[in-house]
Amino acid sequence: MTEIYLDYAATTPVIPQVIEAVTDCLKNDYGNPSSMHRLGIQAEKRIKDAKNQVSHLLNAAPDEIVFTSGGTESNNMAILGAAYDKKRRGMHCITTVIEHPSVLQAFAHLEEQGYEVTYLSVDRNGIISLDELKKSIRDDTILVSIMHINNETGSVQPIRQIGAVLNGCSRKPVFHVDAIQSFGKLPVYPEQMGIDLLSVSGHKIHAPKGVGALYIRKGVRIKPILFGGNQQGGIRSGTENIPGIVGLGTGAGWIAKQQNERGSYLSELKNRLVKGISQAVPTAVINGSRDTSAPHIINVGFPGLRGEVLLHALEEEGVYVSTGSACSSRNRKQSHVLKAMGLDNQLLEGSIRISTSYLTTLEEIEAFLPVLTRAVARIERYTRR
């Protein structure tokens, strides 16, 4: 059975180039970048290379990049670090209801410490309203954190416009963007878009798990959340994960090349998928906007079905997708994102996420569609009465 992986928004396989670079690093560059000797310098050089590769994709300067243990740490570090630093100026923050848990939980942590957080709502397409944002900004607003591409639905927030709104404030709040799903898939230029802090994760761009980065615009100050040997200029203590960083750099280099040379490829795949799905299963509903959403994530609802059952039925035929809610009577876990978009119960329970990458082929999409038809036909007779 050939397997078709369509869950790239969850994680991506590590590509051979990255494996090679990481292996080479593990074998040869074992030095501690803080060491005074040659091996240390050699390791430090690998970090510099990776900073170049990551910053290049963002049109940023290499010294604006800090490496972390992944997306969660980047988001935590940005939000807590900015909020702690600006505490004397104010204690009000703004975010959205559809953020990733690593953002929402960081804000919950701030709320416990007396910060006030405004959660912007989203419309049926999963997009925030600039009006609501403007109305929410106060004199004591110190931080605005809004994700670029939503991981569940692929909805894309108007980051450039948000940046412009914030730039227009008399005292600009720090603007953090969780770009974990968009890095390498949509253009992200922090400088032009008014972004101060931006989170990136390695394993979404074919690099290993356990490594990520935070862009910190020159002049923007945040407090560290890890304390120790003052590595990376004191902002992120801990001996650098050189092999992971090399992997992230190589992945960034690769995905930049894909983005340049095959810019519309993901959108082409998506168009085929959307069209194919509506033909294969006429009752299927694309959640969110099909035109403005991300090129690599599609969230589809199958009214009356259970997303998790469909997921397993597809799994049985070697197709891997994901779902936001679980088929469990005890803890009915529903997607907070789909709920915020106002979807009804049938769609909340019956939706799956299909996500692609530059590795996905048109043949895979063509092979997937009949599998989907079969799987839906197989289980659609069994729905809760």
Added chain:
Amino acid sequence: MEKAILIRYGEIHLKGQNRPFFERVLLTNIKKALKDFPDIRVIKAQGRYYVENYADEEAVINALTRVFGIVSISPALKIEKNFETLAEHSVKMIEDLLSRIQKDIITFKVESRRSDKRFPMDSMEINRELGSRLLKAIPNLKVDVHKPEILLNVEVREFIYLYHKVIPCAGGMPVGTNGKAALLLSGGIDSPVAGWMIAKRGVALTAVHYHSFPFTSDRSREKVIELGRILARYTGPMRLHIVPFTRIQQELYEKCPDEELTILMRRYMMKIAEEIARREGAAALITGESIGQVASQTINSLVVTNDAVSMPVFRPLIGFDKIDIMNLAEEIGTYETSILPYEDCCTIFTPKHPVTRPRLNRILKSEQLINGEELIREALDNIEIIDL
């Protein structure tokens, strides 16, 4: 001087003529439980066992507390038969113990047993002499023969065994001395506890689980395998049968009255388990049912479920409250795994309003609506076997 662990067993003594058989099985089970300790020795003595030659005492104790049939164990010092040596070690043992207790006065008592009558002092003499030695050596000791805080035991056999700690174990009877039964193992809290209780009576287990992929996930399957592994730490090697149950559920769903789905499903589970039990040489079934816990466990429902099989069905939890079952599950170590959210039955197949007082004749009629025999055969032919 070397370390030893003394093993006491209880109920086996009652078994008259069968005693050697029970002792042999217990010895085998102890050895199996200790198979990860390569150089360990298990020695049989009068009415007890000794374990010797190991490094990690705590790990050995942990393994032994899970062997059914053992009543209690004591980590001991094994020393040569010489009163001076005994006195020296006793002083040291008590001093060690006292260094960990913050108290001005500690009461103690020496209790000796002399099986080797060649030893020059009798037990009374040992008690007296050793007691006075200890009092002399350690100033904050005081004798209390009724309720001592420290009870120092001295057993004079081929060596002297010296100990002060008695660790209670699971009790029960050695697994394998009372035949075999098939456990219907779900991913829930109850069934592992039910299996544990019956195994504790010396019954070997073979487990049966029903899997409904894609309506339940492979995570729920992994969860049941993990529960089986935890049980096997008590029972020794156990076979787990994973029965594909999707088709039966689908057929029932399509052809039978909605409110009867659960009870019909349970009857099919019992029938399949009975057949597996027969194949595995098991003489009874075990379920985790408890009266009134859910609709399918009312007395009427249990009567209808029970009717599906002719083998006896053991329900050790029948009179337990949920909270008691949960406490036991925690003690056994299955609770944390059981409460993982992966369910073994999809809510699609759970009726909104299940019958609580099913009538047997009606259920039997509904059962005829699907081709049960063929479906059961198909399920039996596709069992996945995992030896734990």
